[in-house]
Amino acid sequence: MQPLSLPPRLLMGPGPINCYPRVLTAMSTQLVGQYDPAMTNYMNEVMSLYRQVFNTQNEQTFLIDGTSRAGIEAAIVSILEPGDKVLVPIFGRFGHLLAEIAERADADVHTIEAPWGEVFKPEQIEEAIKKVKPKLLAIVQGDTSTTMLQPLDELGAICRAHDVLFYTDATASIAGNPFETDKWQVDAVTVGLQKCLGGPSGSAPITMSERFVQHVRKRHHVEAGIRDAHHQDAKGQRIRSNYFDLSMIMDYWGEERLNHHTEAATMLFGARECALALLSEGQEKVLKRHKLAGDAMLAGVQAMGLTPFGDLQHKMTNVVGVSIPDEVDGESIRKTLLDTFNIEIGTSFGPLKGKIWRIGTMGYNARQDAVLHTLQSLETVLRRGGCKLPLGDAIDAAMSVYCDEK
Amino acid sequence: MQPLSLPPRLLMGPGPINCYPRVLTAMSTQLVGQYDPAMTNYMNEVMSLYRQVFNTQNEQTFLIDGTSRAGIEAAIVSILEPGDKVLVPIFGRFGHLLAEIAERADADVHTIEAPWGEVFKPEQIEEAIKKVKPKLLAIVQGDTSTTMLQPLDELGAICRAHDVLFYTDATASIAGNPFETDKWQVDAVTVGLQKCLGGPSGSAPITMSERFVQHVRKRHHVEAGIRDAHHQDAKGQRIRSNYFDLSMIMDYWGEERLNHHTEAATMLFGARECALALLSEGQEKVLKRHKLAGDAMLAGVQAMGLTPFGDLQHKMTNVVGVSIPDEVDGESIRKTLLDTFNIEIGTSFGPLKGKIWRIGTMGYNARQDAVLHTLQSLETVLRRGGCKLPLGDAIDAAMSVYCDEK
Known part of the structure; x- marks a missing residue:
């Protein structure tokens, strides 16, 4: 109690x-x-x-x-x-x-x-x-x-x-x-x-x-x-x-x-x-914040060498599907992210179960720091899990999206 | 906003x-x-x-x-x-x-x-x-x-x-x-x-x-x-x-x-x-607290000269129906209680609409002070509305219920 x-x-x-x-x-x-x-x-x-x-x-x-x-x-x-x-x-x-x-x-x-x-x-x-x-x-x-x-x-x-x-x-x-x-x-x-x-x-x-x-x-x-x-x-x-x-x-x-x-x-x-x-932040600003965070997350995972899922022309701003590389156990990566970094990313349903992660950038968490922490941590967990990755590229790509905006 | x-x-x-x-x-x-x-x-x-x-x-x-x-x-x-x-x-x-x-x-x-x-x-x-x-x-x-x-x-x-x-x-x-x-x-x-x-x-x-x-x-x-x-x-x-x-x-x-x-x-x-x-207060104690508060409220409204509704042998502990006296406008009394004393009592549905008030003593509010404030305020509002009441009897009756318990 x-x-x-x-x-x-x-x-x-x-x-x-x-x-x-x-x-x-x-x-x-x-x-x-x-x-x-x-x-x-x-x-x-x-x-x-x-x-x-x-x-x-x-x-x-x-x-x-x-x-x-x-x-x-x-x-x-x-x-x-x-x-x-x-x-x-x-x-x-x-x-x-x-x-x-x-x-x-x-x-x-x-x-x-x-x-x-x-x-x-x-x-x-x-x-x-x-x-x-x-x-x-x-x-x-x-x-x-x-x-x-x-x-x-x-x-x-x-x-x-x-x-x-x-x-x-x-x-x-x-x-x-x-x-x-x-x-x-x-x-x-x-x-x-x-x-x-x-x-x-x-x-x-x-x-x-x-x-x-x-x-x-x-x-x-x-x-x-x-x-x-x-x-x-x-x-x-x-x-x-x-x-x-x-x-x-x-x-x-x-x-x-x-x-x-x-x-x-x-x-x-x-x-x-x-x-x-x-409404107090303003709908336009909030939509833009989601677009930016989503674009930065997408750029980050792509720069990491991971493959986004689906038709990117019609992707929601606020979530990206990421194909789980063949060499890793998707659930084990998610667990380490949660246990070690207190960061939760999503699994999938039905035909996509075990095939993609889903990473969201929504509401309060559609923020640059949240995007960057997530990318860094995912990179670290994958690297320590034995994946070969271009280290630092994900962060650079994500930060570029934010810098281009300014 | x-x-x-x-x-x-x-x-x-x-x-x-x-x-x-x-x-x-x-x-x-x-x-x-x-x-x-x-x-x-x-x-x-x-x-x-x-x-x-x-x-x-x-x-x-x-x-x-x-x-x-x-x-x-x-x-x-x-x-x-x-x-x-x-x-x-x-x-x-x-x-x-x-x-x-x-x-x-x-x-x-x-x-x-x-x-x-x-x-x-x-x-x-x-x-x-x-x-x-x-x-x-x-x-x-x-x-x-x-x-x-x-x-x-x-x-x-x-x-x-x-x-x-x-x-x-x-x-x-x-x-x-x-x-x-x-x-x-x-x-x-x-x-x-x-x-x-x-x-x-x-x-x-x-x-x-x-x-x-x-x-x-x-x-x-x-x-x-x-x-x-x-x-x-x-x-x-x-x-x-x-x-x-x-x-x-x-x-x-x-x-x-x-x-x-x-x-x-x-x-x-x-x-x-x-x-x-x-559970931390204890179910028995909480039941007793509700019984006491309900009994005190009932004794209070009866001592005020008001008539409780229904078969009192089978009344819930936590709510009492009170017949609205012929000479008062039930909704007007409720409104004054709310506006002047910040106390809400209930109205009724269907066949009892406009005929009884419902006064609850539930959960956090199954407390002596809440019972007493309510009785005092109801007495005041009725008195100032022109009702003849035995002033103070309601409080005395309610306090007796609490004192008998000790």
């Missing part, structure tokens, strides 16, 4: 990463009641802050109380009724996740797949839309399993032209790569805090267009036990999940403040501070 | 309540990676601590990442397949919630209802079990909407005799009222942190008996994208929710550490500290 005592890790994997210290400070704030004006004011402020994070005017912008996949499931189960068609273009593990969540909702799930390490061309997606005629297109923006970033800017117009709703999971990419909800005509977006937003897992910000909201409201049913005489149910099929029923969660965050869950206030304080960290 | 600044409320409603300061401190701890040995060790420790909180030997004891109703939905959707019969005895709002969550899972839901302010006799429940022959009995232990505490100690044996699984939601009662998972033969229990455990909403501890787990495992399907050659799916129907699929969440907390969500580490740190606060 000792107090918490955790090693001072530098988290340079695909997330979670170290939180901004200001986020942790905010999360030690004492509570107020869930309908206290002080609380509901902060809820309204969080809605406003995340509209800025998502670059949207959407009224319906709030938090789902759960990890990022809670946000995904809320969006999918609230919009798709059993039998509804959904198209999921899959280019990594998290595409499979979207398809699986939709399958469990008994939707009629159609998938197209790109090889791991590549993304889709808009034409491929449009072609599949024409064939499937789905109600919803569901696609990941950045899939950390492959480090690929799917361009989304042309997909909204395609979806509108074919009367398809457009949902994306931007958990791994938001705040480290451009995201434009309204400009790209995305109807629903969900994210998490634990990547470039620099917070802990456990809260899933969501935004929904009015078009998306209208579909959800058709399924609105007020919970028994809190129903008043003036409440009327919509005619559509009741959403299968109570916890993820976005029509009820909108009532909780909206003017009626109709009780649903008890808002996870500490996570809300953290989510608020994540948004403030981003 | 100001730093968080919240008023110093004393939260004496039905929850959430003020957190133990040590819980807030723990929640400002910097993260480590989700598979870091430091993290998985703490996950194992949390499992062990919550076995003690639940008074169980159940291996499968962990956290669901969401508010308390996330835990409820995880238990219900993982055990009930569409068409499965469930019996829900309802004695308040949260019984309706269990029934509604089961309905949304397309279970065959049978309910019996007790008037708000009463509980069920075991015979009533056994009779309904004989008639319905359900797979599952789902019942709330303490329903804060009515302040009633359903005795559960005889229900486990009844369920075993009729081969029924037994699930209870003890969110509002755990740690303030006795709970004996193994002794009472409860098969699954879910709770939240925001009541007598003295933490924030956002994490839902759960425990499951081996009997319950066997049913859940029959529905085990490994997620696409992380499936290896050695993974085999069970034959039962796949659980409808990915996020709440307890068979996969067991794999994440178990030895395989198969990736599911990213554990909400900050909430886990908070949940750990809630358990430590309880």
Whole structure:
């Protein structure tokens, strides 16, 4: 029964990463009641802050109380009724996740797949839309399993032209790569805090267009036990999940403040501070910081003689896949980095398991010193493990990226 | 864009309540990676601590990442397949919630209802079990909407005799009222942190008996994208929710550490500290502290001339319903208490809306000074609002309860 005592890790994997210290400070704030004006004011402020994070005017912008996949499931189960068609273009593990969540909702799930390490061309997606005629297109923006970033800017117009709703999971990419909800005509977006937003897992910000909201409201049913005489149910099929029923969660965050869950206030304080960290530094600056750190890390591993994974034209700024050299045991290198240098880099899933490391530069850790410490330490561990490396080149290459910027 | 600044409320409603300061401190701890040995060790420790909180030997004891109703939905959707019969005895709002969550899972839901302010006799429940022959009995232990505490100690044996699984939601009662998972033969229990455990909403501890787990495992399907050659799916129907699929969440907390969500580490740190606060003070002492505070509050409001709500033989220790006198506006009194004294008491739902206040004495706030400040302030606000009251009697009655104890 000792107090918490955790090693001072530098988290340079695909997330979670170290939180901004200001986020942790905010999360030690004492509570107020869930309908206290002080609380509901902060809820309204969080809605406003995340509209800025998502670059949207959407009224319906709030938090789902759960990890990022809670946000995904809320969006999918609230919009798709059993039998509804959904198209999921899959280019990594998290595409499979979207398809699986939709399958469990008994939707009629159609998938197209790109090889791991590549993304889709808009034409491929449009072609599949024409064939499937789905109600919803569901696609990941950045899939950390492959480090690929799917361009989304042309997909909204395609979806509108074919009367398809457009949902994306931007958990791994938001705040480290451009995201434009309204400009790209995305109807629903969900994210998490634990990547470039620099917070802990456990809260899933969501935004929904009015078009998306209208579909959800058709399924609105007020919970028994809190129903008043003036409440009327919509005619559509009741959403299968109570916890993820976005029509009820909108009532909780909206003017009626109709009780649903008890808002996870500490996570809300953290989510608020994540948004403030981003917006007070400035989105442009934060995106540039991620681009620089990612470029420097990429240059570093290449200069070390290692081979990056996948289509570099479509790499996320904030994570790079690195092929594990044949002569080394990838897990042993990761363990030594952790044990000796307190630095964590990531392993991989599915077809890439044991084949690549994933090195992230996200949020608070998208910093020059974090990049340089990681490269130096990786170089040292590989050298002492018997790899022949051009010593010092990685650091020089990474520092050049930073110097060129100045 | 100001730093968080919240008023110093004393939260004496039905929850959430003020957190133990040590819980807030723990929640400002910097993260480590989700598979870091430091993290998985703490996950194992949390499992062990919550076995003690639940008074169980159940291996499968962990956290669901969401508010308390996330835990409820995880238990219900993982055990009930569409068409499965469930019996829900309802004695308040949260019984309706269990029934509604089961309905949304397309279970065959049978309910019996007790008037708000009463509980069920075991015979009533056994009779309904004989008639319905359900797979599952789902019942709330303490329903804060009515302040009633359903005795559960005889229900486990009844369920075993009729081969029924037994699930209870003890969110509002755990740690303030006795709970004996193994002794009472409860098969699954879910709770939240925001009541007598003295933490924030956002994490839902759960425990499951081996009997319950066997049913859940029959529905085990490994997620696409992380499936290896050695993974085999069970034959039962796949659980409808990915996020709440307890068979996969067991794999994440178990030895395989198969990736599911990213554990909400900050909430886990908070949940750990809630358990430590309880166990280091001692469960018996904490129960006694809640009993004392509840008795003192009850004696106080009665001495003030107010009428408590419901069957006092079956009142939860940690909350009392108080009938709002005809001559006062209940909401106006609550507002003055909050604005003038920074003290929050609760309103009510459904049939009790506007009829009773609910005054809680939970967790950190199950303290003599909190009880006395609340009684004094309520007396003052009522007196200045024009009520005729025997001034000082409430405090004297409450202090007598504490003095008698010494």
